[in-house]
Amino acid sequence: MLASVFLFSFLLYFPIVENLDNGLARKPPMGWMSWGYYMCGVDCKNNTEKCLDEKLILSVADKFYEDGYQEAGFEYIIIDDCWSQKKRDALGRLVPDKDRFPRGMKFIADYIHKRGLKFGMYTNIADVTCMGYPGSRGHFQTDAKMFAEWGVDYLKVDGCFVTEEYLNTAYIKLGMHLNATGRPMVYSCSWPYYIEFIHHKKPDYKSVAKYCNMWRNYHDVVTSWHAIKSIIIHYQMSYDEIHEYHGPGQWNDPDMLIFGTNSLTDSQRRVHIAVYSMLASPLLLSCDMNNITPYERELLQNLDLMAIAQDPLGIMGRPYQLQHLITIWVKPHLPRKGDMYNSVSFALVNLDEIEHSVSFTPGRYGLNSTDYTVMDVFTKVFLRNITLKDTIKINVPAEDVIMYTLYPL
Ligand SMILES: *[C@@H]1O[C@H](CO)[C@@H](O)[C@H](O)[C@H]1NC(C)=O
Numbered sequence: 001m002l003a004s005v006f007l008f009s010f011l012l013y014f015p016i017v018e019n020l021d022n023g024l025a026r027k028p029p030m031g032w033m034s035w036g037y038y039m040c041g042v043d044c045k046n047n048t049e050k051c052l053d054e055k056l057i058l059s060v061a062d063k064f065y066e067d068g069y070q071e072a073g074f075e076y077i078i079i080d081d082c083w084s085q086k087k088r089d090a091l092g093r094l095v096p097d098k099d100r101f102p103r104g105m106k107f108i109a110d111y112i113h114k115r116g117l118k119f120g121m122y123t124n125i126a127d128v129t130c131m132g133y134p135g136s137r138g139h140f141q142t143d144a145k146m147f148a149e150w151g152v153d154y155l156k157v158d159g160c161f162v163t164e165e166y167l168n169t170a171y172i173k174l175g176m177h178l179n180a181t182g183r184p185m186v187y188s189c190s191w192p193y194y195i196e197f198i199h200h201k202k203p204d205y206k207s208v209a210k211y212c213n214m215w216r217n218y219h220d221v222v223t224s225w226h227a228i229k230s231i232i233i234h235y236q237m238s239y240d241e242i243h244e245y246h247g248p249g250q251w252n253d254p255d256m257l258i259f260g261t262n263s264l265t266d267s268q269r270r271v272h273i274a275v276y277s278m279l280a281s282p283l284l285l286s287c288d289m290n291n292i293t294p295y296e297r298e299l300l301q302n303l304d305l306m307a308i309a310q311d312p313l314g315i316m317g318r319p320y321q322l323q324h325l326i327t328i329w330v331k332p333h334l335p336r337k338g339d340m341y342n343s344v345s346f347a348l349v350n351l352d353e354i355e356h357s358v359s360f361t362p363g364r365y366g367l368n369s370t371d372y373t374v375m376d377v378f379t380k381v382f383l384r385n386i387t388l389k390d391t392i393k394i395n396v397p398a399e400d401v402i403m404y405t406l407y408p409l
């Protein structure tokens, strides 16, 4: 009796902790972000190739709208660091760079919204941004209101230059100011990255998922196969720690895609997009959209692949390591074609520099139905029908991936 009274009051005073529910990012956000390729992009006179300005941002919106990216799910266009003047104005507000963004951010937001797309911006939780522009510390309310007035739909908040204690409170506070504006803004936090890799502590993912829609776990991507490989290995090794916080409204974020930067072979490109899709990661391009190769575009607009990345269940694919550098990733999704049972995707990933023969029995990975038909995600060919006992044996070339979706028959 006493115990149940105690239990009752416990429940009364400590309601079950819920994740941030602002109705946003029910699927992993897809889009484009300036940092990876353009970085600061302030030297528009001498380095026209990497100029972060209004013209660039509008041109990305046009590309999304005209070239099929929007239909494939690409939606958010995000301006990263270095967009403002070096000083706030007399009223303490951030001011967009007068030369590069002469018509201000509201103009850009309106243009993007007219195309049916969404607009994202950046700030840092400290006094200055990572690149030394004014940061939001001491201005959370002013900045949140201003982003809302400009029509911002997504805010990336970096975590340079502050203590661990401050990170653990400031992200919560800023999130409350964003909420108070009444404008829905996807809240992208770099919080756990800084806790783990700058302050060498364990991130409190429960708290992060309670206050953020997505968060960076690991180092900034750079444009090399080596970087992609190390990101993939990192997510594989941290699956147990992070997968339970991953799902609709809350996403682990391995950072931007490096398509359009001429840094991968076609097979490495397949591995890059296949693993990020299996992870149900946010998919943010960062490149001159004109430099995306025809094959990269085919991958980005492969609707069977994007359906895996954007599946409404939002399950982070689970890695099973078969041998050194050979991993099977498994990801269940909602029934796709009116089936009674879930369909399931398998990605056989070979990070090694030589070909490997892989054999696996799909029925051992939690399938519910008895018969499945196997589709190759890249060629869209239906290869064969299998039962739960059947084993599939296949050669996976060096630094490549074989990807199947199994539909119940
Ligand atoms: C603010 O938070 C409440 C409670 O979680 C939520 O229902 C609402 O959608 C949020 N509003 C915005 C604009 O984020």
Ligand SMILES: *[C@@H]1O[C@H](CO)[C@@H](O)[C@H](O)[C@H]1NC(C)=O
Binding pocket: 043, 045, 046
């Ligand atoms: C850009 O070029 C001008 C004129 O050639 C030069 O004076 C200036 O220092 C250059 N700026 C940078 C950042 O290199």
Ligand SMILES: *[C@@H]1O[C@H](CO)[C@@H](O)[C@H](O)[C@H]1NC(C)=O
Binding pocket: 332, 341, 342, 343, 344, 365, 366, 367, 368
């Ligand atoms: C099998 O069924 C269970 C419960 O109905 C479900 O949670 C799970 O996702 C299903 N698995 C697959 C691979 O369809």
Ligand SMILES: *[C@@H]1O[C@H](CO)[C@@H](O)[C@H](O)[C@H]1NC(C)=O
Binding pocket: 373, 382, 383, 384, 385, 409
């Ligand atoms: C799989 O089975 C379905 C239904 O029986 C059949 O229509 C289809 O041709 C089969 N596919 C293959 C590749 O054997």
